[in-house]
Amino acid sequence: MGALEIFLPVCDYHLAATLDSGQVFRWRQNREAWEGIIGSHCLQLTQRENGIHAAAARPVESWEFLREFLQTKTDLAAVLKTFPDDEPMRRAIRACRGLRLLRQDPWECLASFILSSTKQIVQIRQIIALLGERFGEPMKNCDGQTVFTFPTPQKIAAATEAELRACKMGFRAPSLLNAARQIAGREFDLEQIRQLDYGQARMKLMTLRGVGGKIADCVLLFAYGYDTAFPVDVWIERALQELYFPRWRASAQRLRNFANTHFGPHAGYAQQYLFHYMRTRAQAG
């Protein structure tokens, strides 16, 4: 028999920043709590002094899926110690103590980031919300409201391109449809990725239409835990340019090469701090 709630002790975990840092797109804040769905578990997460409180809509047998998703066993201090000791990194860390990397479901992550290209985060959220309403399975959250699971590859694969375009995803529709069909048809195995090294895994993901280096890196970092993956998007490009090469314009290749050599074994983690730092700094003006 399961439980409806649990307390996960963890220090140095900034829940709000983590769930609102562009890694995931289906979590929203409702007063104190953050509401979201992991697999078929509908949850409310609340920040506490020494950890995170979780409440589920239905009894849960094992909470291991939640520890996995939140990565509560990660020793953040040990990760931060591997970052380069330079002024930009120090500022990025200072701007957001307790920011973490999550560990997501590969399909949800892949589909989400196929939909992310040249879209603002608010719009990505909107597209994915529509996709959930139209292709996900309805369920009740803690407050009795109807919410939706993330659509399976099979469900998306059975859709038409027009139905997907109706979710406002535009030219990304054929890419999502292609990925869903390859995965549903077992031509592409998301589990097999785990057995590959970073370079091989990246190449494999990039065989999918609409998946280039940046999206592949997001999936490798956010879903599979390849900590050396370093997604370079417009924000990170701007961050590297302004913070590390303020004097001259560096090419995209130069920036990428710098990123892959400068940030150490947890480069992807460092990237998330830079990303969040740039975004919050821009918001503040």
Next chain:
DNA sequence: AGCCAGGCTAAAT
């Protein structure tokens, strides 16, 4: 109105 958004692809230098 025009520019840009957690890019990728194919065409053009």
Next chain:
DNA sequence: ATTTAGCATGGC
């Protein structure tokens, strides 16, 4: 080997 349009859609 690098740089550049075109791609849908919406917010500012």
